[in-house]
Amino acid sequence: MTESGNSVEPIITNDPLEHYLGATIRDLRLKHGLTIAEVAEQAGISRGMLSKIENAQTATSLETIAKLASALGVSLSTLFRDYNVPEGGAQLVKRGEGMEVVRRGTKRGHTYHLLAYDQGPTKLFEPFLITMDDASEVFPTFEHPGTEFIYLLEGSLEYRHGQYTYLLEPGDALTFRGDIPHGPERLIQLPIRFLAIIYYDSLKAF
Known part of the structure; x- marks a missing residue:
């Protein structure tokens, strides 16, 4: 993958990490009511690049991910917090239902x-x-x-x-x-x- 100004060489990826990051970045952006253009400008990347990242259509560098995290107002570790976490399955007993x-x-x-x-x-x-x-x-x-x-x-x-x-x-x-x-x-x-x-x-x- 190359990044030069607004020029991006797309890479179609099936990497689950790329899908996770894309979905997480999109969810955070929507949660804060931000547009693709606003986040892309803050991160210093093109709107097309951000769109491809959100849709897991390209791999990207850790540096770009760090810039996106900053643009979204979260730490880099927050982006990865729920990645590869076991599904779990706790048993809930509500009050009075024991x-x-x-x-x-x-x-x-x-x-x-x-x-x-x-x-x-x-x-x-x-x-x-x-x-x-x-x-x-x-x-x-x-x-x-x-x-x-x-x-x-x-x-x-x-x-x-x-x-x-x-x-x-x-x-x-x-x-x-x-x-x-x-x-x-x-x-x-x-x-x-x-x-x-x-x-x-x-x-x-x-």
């Missing part, structure tokens, strides 16, 4: 909402939003594989782990081994809400 599950020994005034669901054969973790609003409920002790993390959002309670009891108030966090008997000991201020995340060792997951 799957309600029943844990052994819990009957009333005690709800578990599962906030994420493993889709593969191996269960790595379980995040729960737990709500308690009945002070008369008697709780069983729980034992399970892995490590559990609790973060209190609302209310207060005493929580037992093995031979020790811990007072939990909003903002407090408690982490412990799940295979040691544990569970709520006394509900102090209702309603109580906390996050409980159980992480399973991948070698022991089931």
Whole structure:
């Protein structure tokens, strides 16, 4: 490719990077309400050259790309920020839509909402939003594989782990081994809400 004044030797390219850059430059230009002529003038290139860049009809130098980034008011790194980024696929559970599950020994005034669901054969973790609003409920002790993390959002309670009891108030966090008997000991201020995340060792997951 050669650039001499307004003379450009076009190169038809199927390079995914050229397509990405072209689309990104065009999107930024349109976002800022700029015309091809305005951006081309600021970057010191011809309108035809910019049009070919936006449509991935030519390759261009890093120097020209840097000038275009400056003309668009962004850094060079911003132009490449989303290039070759994995597609992803996060699991979103909206407020109040967590799957309600029943844990052994819990009957009333005690709800578990599962906030994420493993889709593969191996269960790595379980995040729960737990709500308690009945002070008369008697709780069983729980034992399970892995490590559990609790973060209190609302209310207060005493929580037992093995031979020790811990007072939990909003903002407090408690982490412990799940295979040691544990569970709520006394509900102090209702309603109580906390996050409980159980992480399973991948070698022991089931």
